[in-house]
Amino acid sequence: MKIAVIGAGYVGSVTAAAFAASGRRVTVIDSDPRKVERINGGRSPIYEPGLDALLGSVVGRQLLTASDRYDSISEADAVFIAVGTPSLPDGTADLSYVSAAADSIGSAINPDRFTVVVDKSTVPVGTAGLVASRIEERSGLKRGEAFAVASNPEFLREGYALEDVFYPDRIVIGTMDPEARRILKQLYRPLLERHNYSSLADVIPQPAQPKADTIYFETDEGSAEMIKYVSNAFLAVKISYINEVAKLCEAIGADVTDVAAGVGLDSRIGSKFLQVSSGWSGSCFPKDTAELLSASRKYGSELTVVKAAVESNRGMHDYCVEKVRRRLKSLIGKRIGILGLTFKPNTDDARQTQASVIIGSLLELGATVAVHDPQGKAMFQALNPNLQVRYCDTGEETANGTDALLLLTHWEEYALLDWKAMRQRMRTPYMLDTRNFLRTAPWGEWGYEYEGMGIGTVR
Numbered sequence: 001m002k003i004a005v006i007g008a009g010y011v012g013s014v015t016a017a018a019f020a021a022s023g024r025r026v027t028v029i030d031s032d033p034r035k036v037e038r039i040n041g042g043r044s045p046i047y048e049p050g051l052d053a054l055l056g057s058v059v060g061r062q063l064l065t066a067s068d069r070y071d072s073i074s075e076a077d078a079v080f081i082a083v084g085t086p087s088l089p090d091g092t093a094d095l096s097y098v099s100a101a102a103d104s105i106g107s108a109i110n111p112d113r114f115t116v117v118v119d120k121s122t123v124p125v126g127t128a129g130l131v132a133s134r135i136e137e138r139s140g141l142k143r144g145e146a147f148a149v150a151s152n153p154e155f156l157r158e159g160y161a162l163e164d165v166f167y168p169d170r171i172v173i174g175t176m177d178p179e180a181r182r183i184l185k186q187l188y189r190p191l192l193e194r195h196n197y198s199s200l201a202d203v204i205p206q207p208a209q210p211k212a213d214t215i216y217f218e219t220d221e222g223s224a225e226m227i228k229y230v231s232n233a234f235l236a237v238k239i240s241y242i243n244e245v246a247k248l249c250e251a252i253g254a255d256v257t258d259v260a261a262g263v264g265l266d267s268r269i270g271s272k273f274l275q276v277s278s279g280w281s282g283s284c285f286p287k288d289t290a291e292l293l294s295a296s297r298k299y300g301s302e303l304t305v306v307k308a309a310v311e312s313n314r315g316m317h318d319y320c321v322e323k324v325r326r327r328l329k330s331l332i333g334k335r336i337g338i339l340g341l342t343f344k345p346n347t348d349d350a351r352q353t354q355a356s357v358i359i360g361s362l363l364e365l366g367a368t369v370a371v372h373d374p375q376g377k378a379m380f381q382a383l384n385p386n387l388q389v390r391y392c393d394t395g396e397e398t399a400n401g402t403d404a405l406l407l408l409t410h411w412e413e414y415a416l417l418d419w420k421a422m423r424q425r426m427r428t429p430y431m432l433d434t435r436n437f438l439r440t441a442p443w444g445e446w447g448y449e450y451e452g453m454g455i456g457t458v459r
């Protein structure tokens, strides 16, 4: 079977590599020639643990090539669309990249063979129909005859993308076309059965925990498209809930870590996504909650729970700034060090990260800010040209002369810093750990004033 994947970003490059590792011949198409060149050189276009080695292996075995041309579409049994769907200013999803990809597929599709076009991008209900009409317009073909369209949302998490694509909880397929269902089931069989993995054992990660079998779930296009948004919004609501509980724990005199652990022991609730933070962020939750909310309003059925989570989340960013302001009295002329610019560890993705909001507020309140991130500096700098901050090469340098350090992202590298020595670099030894990541260290002994999140003084 031959596959084409359009878009070599966080989803497309991982998807393409996983299909190639399961024995398919894959072409990944991207309009950015730098990404194409990197992949053809056997290197990852993004920072994602394990992806360099996997791409090196499948490119080396000639199972995967990259191109900026669409020629390979004419030979593909399945074409996956994995281009970006960022937010427009009104919160709705920008479908211009998906539309452009559909047009290019329409121009290149082979009328003499059946092709299933699969939407892996996160898109609103109805987009499968839009993709089909654009292909019909360009090609003169009829949906259901020479081609079909399916929705196959992706659920991978950045930083764990390989584990998530090789051992997913579920694969959701949205199409009522029987031929498309047959092709996709055949395509996913090696990943479902995990039988090809042994030959690539050196480049496919072992899951941290034993993984249950993957559920293969078939439905219609619209329901599949909806499943993706509802899943992301559900997770965002869950985090917002525990973050609000953290604030209450501080006020009432309880410890949110224990509260979350105890609550999560109920198997109906589960322990995942109950980690307190300065708020959820990144390239998915903010845009996907915005699109879902906007769709719910359009159809007169506003999802007020999601609306509350979005508002609460912004409040969480502000709460962190307020904690620092309260401790330092005023921020005018104060020097703040920020550890972590990405929305979570093990990624270089700095799109819509909470760090940009928090830093913006600190600067507005008169502070000067020094920042560090192990991987996210380049993207953060490119996306936030107006934030006047000093970029540091190390965590140690970030601490120099500061009145407060804020740990925003729990990179493992920050656990390894010599915190005792870091204290000597600071002007005022105040540390706000927004993830409760380093809370067990002997901060008092080292002369710090340490604050976590949601750790109230027990009365």
Ligand SMILES: NC(=O)c1ccc[n+]([C@@H]2O[C@H](COP(=O)([O-])OP(=O)(O)OC[C@H]3O[C@@H](n4cnc5c(N)ncnc54)[C@H](O)[C@@H]3O)[C@@H](O)[C@H]2O)c1
Pocket: 006, 007, 008, 009, 010, 011, 012, 029, 030, 031, 032, 035, 082, 083, 084, 085, 097, 100, 101, 104, 120, 121, 122, 123, 154, 155, 156, 157, 158, 283, 284
């Ligand atoms: N990032 C994630 O963790 C994640 C997880 C699940 C789902 N998603 C969804 O998957 C989609 C892709 O997200 P991403 O983070 O991989 O985006 P991305 O921006 O990292 O990658 C998109 C790629 O598509 C390329 N591209 C855009 N238009 C093109 C065209 N017409 N032809 C060829 N290439 C084109 C871009 O150059 C870019 O490399 C989004 O809808 C997103 O919501 C993302």
Ligand SMILES: O=c1ccn([C@@H]2O[C@H](COP(=O)(O)OP(=O)(O)O[C@H]3O[C@H](CO)[C@@H](O)[C@H](O)[C@H]3O)[C@@H](O)[C@H]2O)c(=O)[nH]1
Pocket: 122, 154, 155, 156, 157, 158, 159, 232, 235, 239, 272, 273, 274, 275, 276, 277, 278, 279, 280, 281, 282, 283, 284, 285, 343, 344
């Ligand atoms: O207990 C938690 C878990 C996460 N977060 C934060 O929530 C955000 C999102 O985290 P995560 O979901 O791990 O990252 P993503 O890579 O954005 O993955 C989400 O978004 C993807 C894109 O749609 C989906 O594919 C994934 O299933 C979904 O988890 C980040 O800011 C995290 O720091 C918390 O604050 N507490």
